[in-house]
Amino acid sequence: MNTQSNPPEPSFRESVDMMFNRAVALMDLAPGLEEKIRVCNATYTVRFGVRLRGDIHTFTGYRSVHSEHMEPVKGGLRFAPSVHQDEVEALAALMTYKCALVEAPFGGSKGGLRINPRDWEDHELELITRRFAYELIKRDLINPAQNVPAPDMGTGEREMAWIADQFKRMNTTDINGAACVTGKPTNAGGIAGRVEATGRGVQYALQEFFRHPEDIAMANLSGSLKGKRVIVQGLGNVGYHAAKFLSEEDGSLITGIIERDGALHDERGLNVEAVREWILKHGGVAGYPDANHHMDGGALLEEDCDILIPAALEGVINLSNADRIKAPLIIEAANGPITAGADDILRDNGCVIIPDMYANAGGVTVSYFEWVKNLSHIRFGRMQRRAEESRHQLVIDELERLSADKDLGWELSPNFKDRYLRGAGELELVRSGLDDTMRAAYQAMRQVWHARSDVQDLRTAAYLVSIRKVADSYRAKGL
């Protein structure tokens, strides 16, 4: 996403490197280690043919491994016409820092296939996905112990199920085959809560931010998430779940939704479910009856709001529009939505940015839980749930016995029994693990942000925390 501005906009990968360099300048890494961490270890490019509609079509795909300080390496597979090597490498680098920040024990990787999924029928996409997976599997670029993909833009549960099945066909005796990819449907080895995980993580990140009055004040905001006006770009997997949870559970108002074909705006708050249904049915937001429609969707990024959530693609806030962004708080649900140059401008203008490597880490966190579940071959909570419920039953019995004594004059609140008796199932455990992860990672970042006078922003703080962890892993390996 380039502009005519001067100086020229750096590419996505250059932006990631510039942000990395800004952080390592504040560190005292061993000579040469900085370069070792920054560079991408390897990128594999594959071109393969698939016979479709009577012709052979050639597709180009990539799998990039940024860092193997921990293995397996982890990172999504993106299906989009814009996929190219630099983008995949930038995304792989972000995965390294993201996993380190949230303490998911993986190195960083990413993959992509240059394709517009809308151009193909479902059965054709299956053939293409399986063939791409075959090419990666036979080189161990998909493997439960070495490289574990997940969904990203243009892919979801369906593609992950095809990939897992392809791996099992090629590795019939591998009992851990299902762990070769995460983001699978629950009936094919997936985990409850994975589909919502990245958007849920965005919600937990904002909830944690709003627990710290000092941080809220840095963004010139006050109060809680309730009533905050939120604009979301991209109502796909991440944007939809983030907007849904913020509006339904935290009382925020989704005042703007930006999609490919324009934007919807309503200061009273949009009905996220209704907009999502409209998009699924009509392919875009145009024609949605209950809000103002703007053809120039990007312009809504500049609209007045409290929180801006870019959740579509990279480079959307750049040198051409950064100066006009009014949101005092931006949470990067997408990867790389703010270029390095725009980041400087926004920070100078006092905007607080919750950086991508933290904000969208919910996906990889729950992917980590799914991978563990696959390797342990048992659903989370299966052993404990009923035991927990019977212990709670003891407490309830005792409380009921006491409340039967009218002389004591107290009784159980309505619903207490039901709520207390219910043991945690997989979904509750996944959400609890995700919430804990998002809180702990935010606290690690903000501690650096507030404790060091040379750290002005959360992104630099996030890099400092994660690069330190990667460096420590390399040191432990003797490098």
Ligand code: NAD
């Ligand atoms: P998705 O394909 O489900 O959704 C993307 C949405 O953005 C779609 O609704 C699409 O129509 C919209 N969009 C595309 N181009 C647009 C444009 N120019 N303007 C406005 N809207 C546009 O993808 P996703 O999985 O939600 O991923 C979105 C972002 O989040 C990506 O940057 C991805 O790397 C990042 N991310 C995703 C996950 C995950 O678990 N899916 C995890 C971490 C990060």
